[in-house]
Amino acid sequence: MNQELVKRGCNVTSDGRPIVGIKPPDLLEILMGIDEKSFLIPCHVWTPWFSLYGSMSGFDSIEECFGDYSKYIYGIETGLSSDPSMNWRIKDLQSRSILSFSDSHSPMKMGRENTVFQIKNNKLNLKSFNYDDIRLAIMQDHKAKLKIGYTTEFYPEEGKYHYTGHRNCKVVYSPKDTKEKGTTCPVCGRGLTVGVMERVEALASSAENISSKPGKSGIAWIMDPTKNHPPFAKLVPLNEIIAEVLSSTPASLKVKSMFDNLTERFGSEFEILLKTPIDEIAKFAGDAMAEAILQVRNGDIFIEPGYDGEYGIVKIKSSSKVSEARETQEQLGLI
Numbered sequence: 407m408n409q410e411l412v413k414r415g416c417n418v419t420s421d422g423r424p425i426v427g428i429k430p431p432d433l434l435e436i437l438m439g440i441d442e443k444s445f446l447i448p449c450h451v452w453t454p455w456f457s458l459y460g461s462m463s464g465f466d467s468i469e470e471c472f473g474d475y476s477k478y479i480y481g482i483e484t485g486l487s488s489d490p491s492m493n494w495r496i497k498d499l500q501s502r503s504i505l506s507f508s509d510s511h512s513p514m515k516m517g518r519e520n521t522v523f524q525i526k527n528n529k530l531n532l533k534s535f536n537y538d539d540i541r542l543a544i545m546q547d548h549k550a551k552l553k554i555g556y557t558t559e560f561y562p563e564e565g566k567y568h569y570t571g572h573r574n575c576k577v578v579y580s581p582k583d584t585k586e587k588g589t590t591c592p593v594c595g596r597g598l599t600v601g602v603m604e605r606v607e608a609l610a611s612s613a614e615n616i617s618s619k620p621g622k623s624g625i626a627w628i629m630d631p632t633k634n635h636p637p638f639a640k641l642v643p644l645n646e647i648i649a650e651v652l653s654s655t656p657a658s659l660k661v662k663s664m665f666d667n668l669t670e671r672f673g674s675e676f677e678i679l680l681k682t683p684i685d686e687i688a689k690f691a692g693d694a695m696a697e698a699i700l701q702v703r704n705g706d707i708f709i710e711p712g713y714d715g716e717y718g719i720v721k722i723k724s725s726s727k728v729s730e731a732r733e734t735q736e737q738l739g740l741i
Contacts, residue, residue, distance in 0.1 A: 407444075410436050422511065425456075434475045445478065445541060447505060450485025451493075452602040454567055458482070459496075459609060461600035466609055468498045480545045481505050486519070487565025487602040487712070490557060490638045494630055495610035503544045504635050506557040514656075517675070518643050524555030556627070557638040558676070562602070563711040564718040570601040571713035578713040581607045599714040623681055624703040642702045642720055644668065644675045650722040651698050664691065679703070698722045 408418050416426040426433070437444045448471075451458045458471050465471040468479050481503030484493055490504045506519040523543055525532050532551055542550035562568055571578035575593035581603050589598045618626045619637070627637040645656045648664045655661070669675055671690055672682045679699065688696035701707060701722055712718030 407437065407440060410440060422509070430471050431473045431475045434472060434478060438475075438478065443538070443541060445480060445544070447481055447483055447544070448479065449483040449507070450487075451482045452485055452488045452567070452605055454599055454601070454605075457485070459605055461605050468502075483507050484519075484557075484559070484562075485565065485602075486560045487562050487567045488606065489559045489562045489628075489640065490635060491614070491616045491628055491630070492562065492602070492606045494616075494632070494635060495606060495612050495614065497611040500632070500634055501546075503546060503554060504557070505544065505554070506559055506638070514645065515643065518641075519558060519560050521557050522555045523552045526551055526553045554636050556636050558680070559638050559640045561640050561642065561707075561709060561718070561720050563709045564720045565602070566712040566715050566717045567599070567601050568603060568718055569711040569713040570598050570604045571716075572596070572598055573714040573716045578711070579604075580711075601713055603711075618705075624684065624700055625680060626703065626705045639680070639703075640705060641679050642707065642722075644678060646720075647698050647702060647722060648695070651694050664695075667691075 411418050411426055411428075414426075414428065416424065416428070418424050418426070428436070434446050437446055448458045448468075452460060454460045455462050457463055458465055458468065463471075468482075469476040472479055479502065482493070482499060483505045484490060490506070493499050493504050505521045507521065508516050508519050510516050523535075523540065526543075530551060535552060539550065539552050543552040543554060569578050569580055570584055570589060572591045572594065575591050577591055577593055577598065579587060579589075579598065579601075584598075584604055589600060589604075590596070591598050615631050617629050617631060619629050621627050621639075625639050627639055629637050643656075645661055645665050648654075648661045648668075649656045649658070652658075652660060652664070665675075668678055668687075668691060672678050672686070678687065679702065684696045684700050687699055706723060708719075708721040708723055710719040
């Protein structure tokens, strides 16, 4: 792929996400010309500036973007500022796979969103899988051995383009606000950066209609009422939860130490966030940590949406146990 792009004058080493100056249908034609089993997944599809459905993209549908090649777009990636339920409302995506991935720009944040593949038939003794198994699962091909079981998501409000606004002018609008006030900044008079929720409302073919189903460990699984798509759960990264309980920053040494201790004890961040019994976490890390993780599983958190390049704020609500833990930290002179 790199060789073919370089032949066309593209500088593929300039950035992790180079601008190649090739129209989407031509890019997909090049890709499939290299190998017919190649496929393209449009990523963070709602980001305003360079994404498929972004307010500045010029496209309102996959067909407008890829033309005759749109039939080869089998799935899209939601990005940080949207979650699957927002994408379920788009007619284009009713029969396509909704995927969640994380890039590696920030090593600590790798995996903050992910897609979990499961064996399609429990009777199938599948001990390994390959590229074709993943490809066919995303295509929802009847020959696939795997299926998309679920995804885990960043809270979309924490994404930096969730709402409409102007960062420099401190103006932030919800879709309800823009209906009443428009998309012109009341401070500087320029157009506001149109956020993801505004675009979803503009392109949606159906109203929001979701339901949640509590899991065994207290996870609030969000279900597609049409059953076209698998469920998903919204999580907060473990280091951010620890930082809230310890009244510290996610990058601090004491947060890192607790993160390492927890993952060494219970196996992995996802094991802790999704599966580990709360009473086991309490025994190892204290009641406040256990309660904070349970609040995340239940979705009982405080959210301030992001806008115009400004990340949103997601915080653990101050329960009695979390508050006690913070007070103890203050008394010990640790914060």
